[in-house]
Amino acid sequence: MGRAPCCDKNGLKKGPWTPEEDQKLIDYIQKHGCGNWRTLPKYAGLQRCGKSCRLRWTNYLRPDIKRGGFSFEEEETIIQLHSILGNKWSAIAARLPGRTDNEIKNYWNTHIRKKLLRMGIDPVTHSPRLDLLDLSSILSSSDLYNQSQMNMSRLLGVQSFFNPELLRLATSLMSPQRENQNQNQNQNFLLQNVEENRLCSSQGQNRYQPLVQSNHLPTQVQEIPSCNSLNTPCSIPFSNEAQVMNLNVDQCPSNLTDLSDWQGNAIPSNLTEDYVPLMPNYNYYGSDQTLAPSAETSIFHSNNSNQSFSFASVISTRSSSPTPLNSSSTYINSCSTEDERESYCSNILKLEIPDILEANEFM
DNA sequence: AAGTCTATCAACCGCTATTAC
DNA sequence: AGTAATAGCGGTTGATAGACT
Numbered sequence: 001m002g003r004a005p006c007c008d009k010n011g012l013k014k015g016p017w018t019p020e021e022d023q024k025l026i027d028y029i030q031k032h033g034c035g036n037w038r039t040l041p042k043y044a045g046l047q048r049c050g051k052s053c054r055l056r057w058t059n060y061l062r063p064d065i066k067r068g069g070f071s072f073e074e075e076e077t078i079i080q081l082h083s084i085l086g087n088k089w090s091a092i093a094a095r096l097p098g099r100t101d102n103e104i105k106n107y108w109n110t111h112i113r114k115k116l117l118r119m120g121i122d123p124v125t126h127s128p129r130l131d132l133l134d135l136s137s138i139l140s141s142s143d144l145y146n147q148s149q150m151n152m153s154r155l156l157g158v159q160s161f162f163n164p165e166l167l168r169l170a171t172s173l174m175s176p177q178r179e180n181q182n183q184n185q186n187q188n189f190l191l192q193n194v195e196e197n198r199l200c201s202s203q204g205q206n207r208y209q210p211l212v213q214s215n216h217l218p219t220q221v222q223e224i225p226s227c228n229s230l231n232t233p234c235s236i237p238f239s240n241e242a243q244v245m246n247l248n249v250d251q252c253p254s255n256l257t258d259l260s261d262w263q264g265n266a267i268p269s270n271l272t273e274d275y276v277p278l279m280p281n282y283n284y285y286g287s288d289q290t291l292a293p294s295a296e297t298s299i300f301h302s303n304n305s306n307q308s309f310s311f312a313s314v315i316s317t318r319s320s321s322p323t324p325l326n327s328s329s330t331y332i333n334s335c336s337t338e339d340e341r342e343s344y345c346s347n348i349l350k351l352e353i354p355d356i357l358e359a360n361e362f363m
Numbered sequence: 364a365a366g367t368c369t370a371t372c373a374a375c376c377g378c379t380a381t382t383a384c
Numbered sequence: 385a386g387t388a389a390t391a392g393c394g395g396t397t398g399a400t401a402g403a404c405t
Contacts, residue, residue, distance in 0.1 A: 106372050
C-alpha cells in the first residue's frame with residue numbers, strides 16, 4: 001500500500017493564477033515553507049493541486065527569481081550550455097541564478113533557436129545546417145553552379161563560425177574536377193555525418209555531431225559507434241591524421257587568438273591519445289575574445305582519462321563563470337536591443353545565397 | 364477601425380525517477 | 385519487496401498582446 005492520493009482533482013482550479021491566489025501561496029510559504037506540496041493547497045486555502053502550486057512558486061513567485069530580459073552573457077551561457085547539455089533546461093537553469101528552467105526553455109524556443117536558424121546554425125547540433133549546405137545536387141545541375149561556387153567561397157570566409165571541414169566538403173562535393181574516388185569518400189563522410197546527426201537527434205538527447213577539424217579530408221571512414229549517452233559523444237569518422245586523442249589542456253596552443261594554424265593544420269603532435277573533438281566552440285557573436293575554441297571549454301576532454309567529459313571545465317569558462325551575469329557585458333554591449341544584436345550578428349554572418357534559391361524555404 | 368497573423372510565456376500534460384508506506 | 389504517490393523534468397498548449405494588413 002502506497003501513499004494516499006495527493007489530492008482530489010475534482011473541483012480544483014486550473015488556468016492563470018489570480019493575485020489573491022498568489023498572495024495566499026506566498027503567505028503560506030513564508031510562514032511554513034514549501035515542504036509538502038501535497039498538503040500545501042489545503043492548508044493555504046487554495047483550490048489548486050500541489051503540482052500547480054509548486055510550479056507557480058518555482059517559476060514565478062519565488063523571491064530570487066530574476067525578471068526581465070536576458071543579458072548577452074546569459075544568452076551566450078545558455079547557448080554554450082545547451083550545446084553541451086542539450087535540452088536539459090533544469091541543468092542549464094542551475095547555472096543561471098534567478099532564471100527558471102521554464103523561462104530558459106521559453107527563451108530558447110522563442111529567441112535563441114530562431115536566431116541560430118537565421119545564422120545558419122542548427123540549434124540542435126550547433127553545427128552549420130546541413131540542409132542549407134547540401135545544395136550541391138541542385139546547384140551542380142544548373143547554370144547557377146558558378147555563382148554558387150562563388151558564394152560557397154564566401155561561406156568559407158566565415159569558417160571560424162562554421163565548421164570549416166563541413167564547408168570544405170560541401171565545396172569539394174560541388175567541384176566538377178574532383179576525382180570520383182574522392183567524391184565517393186567525401187559523400188560517404190558527409191552522409192555519415194548527416195546520418196549520425198539524425199541518429200543523435202532521434203535519441204532525444206542532443207548529442208554532438210562534431211566534425212573533424214583538420215585540413216585533411218578523411219581518407220578512411222572508420223566504423224561509427226552509436227552515441228548513447230551524454231558522456232559518450234557521437235564519434236565520427238576520423239582522418240588518419242586526426243585520430244581520437246585526449247587533449248591535455250596544458251598542451252593547447254598558448255596563443256588562441258589566432259587558431260588558423262592550430263585549427264587548420266591538424267592537431268598538435270604532442271597531444272595524447274584521447275582527444276575527442278566534441279564540438280567547436282563556435283563564437284555565435286563573433287567577438288574576438290571568443291573567436292577561438294576555448295581551451296577551457298567543451299572541445300576538450302579532461303586530462304583525466306577516467307572522465308569522459310569534464311563539466312567543471314565547461315562551466316568555468318569566462319562567459320559562464322559564476323560572476324554576476326548582470327555585470328556589464330564585454331561582447332556587444334553597444335547593441336542594446338535585440339534587433340541591434342541580430343543586426344550585429346547578421347553583419348558578421350553575411351551568408352550570400354542566390355536569391356533564386358529562396359533561402360527562406362530552408363529557414 | 365476591424366480582422367488576421369504572429370510572438371510570447373504562463374501553465375498544463377505526461378512521463379520518469381525517487382520516495383514513502 | 386512491492387505498490388503507489390510525489391517531485392521534478394521536458395514538451396506542448398492556449399490565452400493574450402502587439403504588429404500587420
